[in-house]
Amino acid sequence: MSNLNSPSPAVVHRATWRDYLLAITACGATTVLTIPLHDWLELVNTVMLFLLVVVLVAARLGRGPAVLASFLSVGLFDFFYVPPRWSFAVSDAQYVLTFAVMLIVALIISHLTIGLRVRAQEAQQAAERSNALYALASQLAGALTIEQVCDATEHFAQRQLGAHARLLLPAHQDTEATPSHESLVPARPEQSPLERTITLLAQTAFQAPRNHGMQQVGDDGHLYAVLPLAGSTRSRGVLILSSHQSGARELDGHRSLLDALATLVATALERLHFVNVAHQAQLEMNDERLRGSILSALSHDIRTPLTSLFGLADTLTLMQPPLPEQAKEMAGAIRDQAMRLHRMVSNLLDMARLQTGQQAGQLPLRLEWQPIEEVIGASIQLLGHSLDDHPVKVHLDADLPLLSIDAVLMERVFGNLLENAAKYAPPHTEIHISASPEGSHMLISVRNEGTGFPADRLPNIFGVFERGAPESSIPGVGLGLSICRAIVWAHGGRIEALNPPTGGAEVRFMLPLGTPPTIEPEPESGTSPEGRS
Structure with a gap:
């Protein structure tokens, strides 16, 4: 296991035997073309042609073929052009210095050319990844479901990293519980379960989202990169990237790209969470407003007949001459039940009024x-x-x-x-x-x-x-x-x-408790405010 914090590797072309063969062919072709022109070309111009070949080989075929072309150019120049010709013998010691300078210049030129080529490839790759990240950010910004976030993330990982992406999310996403008390579940339930070691790494990254991601070689020989998705308020889950085949380039060589990917996915998940929270709050607010309106309307409409019913029942119990005992008891029962129902309706009306005041941010109190x-x-x-x-x-x-x-x-x-x-x-x-x-x-x-x-x-x-x-x-x-x-x-x-x-x-x-006002004691009876009787 290691942290994903190594620098991005240089983009170096791996030479094959065909590249070396092409380098030899290029040097040989240069020799064949320049031998008939030996009597008209100065040796310095011939050297320039061989250096040009070294530059072209370095630009197209890489470092190894360029080094081979450098040594081969010096050897061919010595054999075919330096007196005595058709041998490696040197008649003048100054030619030794010429060979050394030619070799050094060829090697330096090949090195600089290869470096320029690598920088150009890196710049092109960075531009392509920036465009890919911009496209991913646009897709995630418009995502309406977690399923769409998964699709965009998996497509990006496949295209840019040659890896398979999986999202693990908290089991209860609508809560703000502590990550240490939550378990992770796949965003796509139909996916096959992960290895136990990778699952433990994911849980560790979820509980400590500010730490660097980790990589682990699984039992299947694939490389797994575990990236925490840290939101502004809490961890939103874990992103797991795995190489598709053994020998794939290591994921820890692309730390900045992985950080950007994890940040974009975490932001998208957090946006979906808050959108859902706002939607639920709006629904609850509408429900409460509707319920308060219904309670208020019903309470007002019911209180009037209840008051009349209570008054009539109370009048029956007080009639003169009095009603028969059984009828009087029934009238009293009607009065008591009407009063109980009146209290229930009063509670409904009070609750509606209190909720309305709380929603408006002001509940009038006569303190x-x-x-x-x-x-x-x-x-x-x-x-x-x-x-x-x-x-x-x-x-x-x-x-x-x-x-x-x-x-x-x-x-x-x-x-x-x-x-x-x-x-x-x-x-x-x-x-x-x-x-x-x-x-x-x-x-x-x-x-x-x-x-x-x-x-x-x-x-x-x-x-x-x-x-x-x-x-x-x-x-x-x-x-x-x-x-x-x-x-x-x-x-x-x-x-x-x-x-x-x-x-x-x-x-x-x-x-x-607050601070109650000071109550001045009343003066004793018969005593003036100045204390004189």
């Missing part, structure tokens, strides 16, 4: 500094006979500070909590209310002695239309706790439901 004990007492009085079977025990710390609250809305919170506690508790059991300061907040608790909340429903107990027991015969529509949460949040507090170890169900919420 005043109030003692919490008065709000609790008013809520207990408001429920009246609903708490006859459940004595309420209030436990308050001494000298509780004032709270900046909307007393009407806070009474609604206590009313809903007390009503829920009474409905889900056995008859003749107590309901406990406590309040005490905790740091910069006041902790308030309402607890009953019932069976508690179902453990599996606790995370969603404050949701709209959520009930502790969905199939229960206890009346209600599941809005009471939702209203409590909305009101507490509007006051800058937080709320939670739990099952305490002592049994029963408990709802706790915390409200910020």
Whole structure:
């Protein structure tokens, strides 16, 4: 295993025996063409022709044939043109210097020509890859599904790297869970499973996306490159590239290209994720708006006949002369049920109003500094006979500070909590209310002695239309706790439901204390403001 951080290899032509044969043929052809012109050509011009052949061989055939052409040109020049001709003997020592300079110049020219050729090939290859990356970026920018991202990535890897590409994505892409707690699954489920070693490498790269990619030779002899897809907020998956055949060029020689490919794929996956999140948020917003409109319309249309029904039933119970006892009991039952239904409709209307205010970013509150004990007492009085079977025990710390609250809305919170506690508790059991300061907040608790909340429903107990027991015969529509949460949040507090170890169900919420105003003591009777009697 190694990191994909080596530089890009030079583009060097691998010479074959045909290239060497062509180099020999070129030198021989030059000799054949220049021998008849020996009497008219100066030796220096003949040297230039041989150097030209070396340049052409270097430009077309590569380094090895160019070196061979350099030595062969010097030998042919010595044998055919330098006196004494037709032998390798040298009559003048100056020709030795000529041969040395000719060989050195030929080698230097061949080296420079090959370097220029390599640079030109690299520039052409870089331009082709830039165009390919631009085309890939355009395809990924227009991709609407992960399937299209896979198609574009696989096509690019095949064309530019001669490799097969596979995408591994988090099992739950719609969450922002920690990568260490997530598993990877293939983007195309129909693909064959990977080797266990490659899968472990992919999981490691997913958990540490800022690290370099890794390469591994698999049991099948193929080279695998594992690239993390690091997004702006979290890792979006892993890209695995594998060579198709043994002896394929190593993928770690193209680090910059692989980095660009991983960045483009990660950006495309992150864009698809946020598009999906925005789409889901828009759908939820539309659902909430439609539901709020329906609730508001129904609540307004139902409250008027309910009020009339309650008034008529109450009038029947107070008629003079009084109705027969059985008829009076039936009228009282109609009145009580109408009142219960009126409370349900009021909850619906309140929930619609609260949701509308939250969506608009403003929930109007009439904040005043109030003692919490008065709000609790008013809520207990408001429920009246609903708490006859459940004595309420209030436990308050001494000298509780004032709270900046909307007393009407806070009474609604206590009313809903007390009503829920009474409905889900056995008859003749107590309901406990406590309040005490905790740091910069006041902790308030309402607890009953019932069976508690179902453990599996606790995370969603404050949701709209959520009930502790969905199939229960206890009346209600599941809005009471939702209203409590909305009101507490509007006051800058937080709320939670739990099952305490002592049994029963408990709802706790915390409200910020703030800094209450200073209350000046009233002057004693008979004393003037200046202290004179």
